[in-house]
Amino acid sequence: xxxxxxxxxxxxxxTSASSWLDSLxxxxxxxxxxxxxxxSQLSDVWCLLxxxxxxxxxxxxPTDVAAVWRAYLTLEPDSAGRLMxxxxxxxxSDTTIAEVVEALRESIKRTLITYVxxxxxxxxxxxxxxxxxxxxxxxxQTLSDIMIRNPYALRPETALVDAMREVVKRHFPVYPVCxxxxxxxxxxxxxxxxxxxxxxxxxxxxxLVGVEKEERLNTPWQRSFLSRYPWLMLNLLTxxxxxxxxxxxxxxxxxxxxxxxxxxxxxxxxGNTGCQALAVTLRGLTLGELTNKDVPRxxxxxxxxxxLNGVGVGIVAAVAMYFYAxxxxxxxALMLAGITLLSMIGSCVASGLAGASxxxxxxxxxxxxxxxxxxxxxxxxxVASMGLFLGLATLLLM
Numbered sequence: 001x002x003x004x005x006x007x008x009x010x011x012x013x014x015t016s017a018s019s020w021l022d023s024l025x026x027x028x029x030x031x032x033x034x035x036x037x038x039x040s041q042l043s044d045v046w047c048l049l050x051x052x053x054x055x056x057x058x059x060x061x062p063t064d065v066a067a068v069w070r071a072y073l074t075l076e077p078d079s080a081g082r083l084m085x086x087x088x089x090x091x092x093s094d095t096t097i098a099e100v101v102e103a104l105r106e107s108i109k110r111t112l113i114t115y116v117x118x119x120x121x122x123x124x125x126x127x128x129x130x131x132x133x134x135x136x137x138x139x140x141q142t143l144s145d146i147m148i149r150n151p152y153a154l155r156p157e158t159a160l161v162d163a164m165r166e167v168v169k170r171h172f173p174v175y176p177v178c179x180x181x182x183x184x185x186x187x188x189x190x191x192x193x194x195x196x197x198x199x200x201x202x203x204x205x206x207x208l209v210g211v212e213k214e215e216r217l218n219t220p221w222q223r224s225f226l227s228r229y230p231w232l233m234l235n236l237l238t239x240x241x242x243x244x245x246x247x248x249x250x251x252x253x254x255x256x257x258x259x260x261x262x263x264x265x266x267x268x269x270x271g272n273t274g275c276q277a278l279a280v281t282l283r284g285l286t287l288g289e290l291t292n293k294d295v296p297r298x299x300x301x302x303x304x305x306x307x308l309n310g311v312g313v314g315i316v317a318a319v320a321m322y323f324y325a326x327x328x329x330x331x332x333a334l335m336l337a338g339i340t341l342l343s344m345i346g347s348c349v350a351s352g353l354a355g356a357s358x359x360x361x362x363x364x365x366x367x368x369x370x371x372x373x374x375x376x377x378x379x380x381x382x383v384a385s386m387g388l389f390l391g392l393a394t395l396l397l398m
Contacts, residue, residue: 006036013219014044022049039188040196043072043082062086068186071156080163081156083196084177084186090117091143098139100129114174117184125153125176125184127288153178154188160196165288167193171342185345231375238379245383249390252398259326259393262321262340267383269313270347274381277302277355278373284370285359298356306352307345314344332397339392347385354380 009017021030034042034057046054046069058066061261064086075081088111091100100116105111116134118127127147137146154163167175167190175193177186246253246263253259281298284290290298318341325333358376359369 006033010037010041013223014041014048015223016219017041017045018048021045023052027053028060031032031057031060036246037084038195039083039192043075045079046072049078071185073089074140075156076159078160079156080154080158080160080188080193081177081186083160083192084156084188087117087176087184087187088113088174089115090119090123090184093118093120093144093147094142096138096139097141097143097146100143101134101139115176116143117176118143119184123184124182125178128149128176151176153182153184155180156185161286161288163188164193166397167318182366189339212258233377235371235378238375239382241379242382242386245387246390249394252390256330256336256393258325258330258336259390261315261324263386263389265317266340266343266389267382269317269344270351270381270385271378273306273309273348274351274355274377275374277305277352278359278377280357281356281359282369282373285363295360300352301354302352303349306349309352310345310348311341313348314341317344335396339389339396343385343389343392346388347381350384350388351377351381354384 003057009020012020018093024030024033030053034046037045049057054069058069061069068084068086071084072082089100089104089107091103104113104116116129116131117125118129127144127149128151129143129147133146152170152172154166156177156179158166171190173190175188175190176184177188178184194251255268280302281290284294284298318337322333322337323338330336354377358373358380362373362376363369
């Protein structure tokens with residue numbers, strides 16, 4: 001196994017990594033590279049390998065490793081089980097301390113072992129033993145004599161964000177993973193859980209504008225283009241919608257040309273208000289703080305903040321409009337200032353509500369709340385701000 005190639009592999013996105021590994025002619029070499037990956041990347045790459053290649057590689061690994069790798073295929077990408085490894089040390093409850101120590105003598109040279117998992121018939125988890133207890137226990141005692149009974153365990157199908165909420169107050173270095181009937185099937189390191197959540201959060205910035213979650217620095221430009229281009233086309237389509245609103249009021253703009261100067265000001269302010277609401281909503285969804293019963297309160301809060309912020313920035317914008325209109329010798333400078341104030345308030349309220357509603361709507365329809373939320377939000381804020389501003393000007397001045 002080439003160390004430099006391994007370093008490059010770890011920087012690839014899952015699709016590119018699986019394609020490269022499948023191009024290798026030697027199955028043992030593929031296994032060596034897979035075994036060197038962390039659980040998160042390993043599970044993603046493993047699930048993308050062709051079936052025939054997976055079966056050949058599975059024939060080369062121990063039974064307990066094969067069981068974990070097969071389990072990856074049955075789990076959702078954002079589930080905790082996609083981060084698990086085979087249990088580092090698992091023994092029957094009637095095993096003596098002397099037998100455990102002897103069995104682990106060689107294993108600890110290759111693997112970091114934090115807990116010994118204690119099982120009974122059917123590989124049911126019944127307890128855990130720390131290395132400290134092994135050190136001070138009588139060699140003739142059995143694991144059942146010194147184990148901590150009924151230990152906390154993660155379920156493989158639990159969503160990553162839910163697993164994070166469960167373990168955040170425990171801070172154990174390793175968590176056993178058990179099925180609903182208590183069968184031990186793997187373990188997850190606490191560090192891996194937190195790293196996966198950090199990576200997931202870091203990917204949200206890209207998802208907001210249509211960058212797929214798994215794209216990395218080493219992702220080939222062809223794949224990046226194919227994943228980004230559809231979202232840019234969607235953004236273009238939504239931009240045409242905003243442009244259509246401006247076109248509808250073309251006569252008003254032709255008559256009062258100075259309105260065009262304030263269109264980007266209104267769009268920028270309302271857009272930023274919406275992005276603030278969007279950021280808070282996504283954070284609440286990611287951390288599991290936002291439930292259905294909290295939605296009305298969230299909308300009321302963002303609507304109020306939009307109103308207050310709209311008043312604050314609207315007054316400044318209205319004053320600027322007044323003096324600009326006076327400088328242009330427009331006879332309705334005061335009316336234009338009032339229109340600017342009302343438009344700013346209305347567009348900030350609308351954008352605040354849109355910022356909270358867009359990710360909630362995407363989630364309701366089964367989509368990732370972060371996926372291209374910014375594109376939909378920008379359209380909503382542009383249409384609201386420009387439509388309200390030009391509509392009021394047309395109604396009151398034309």
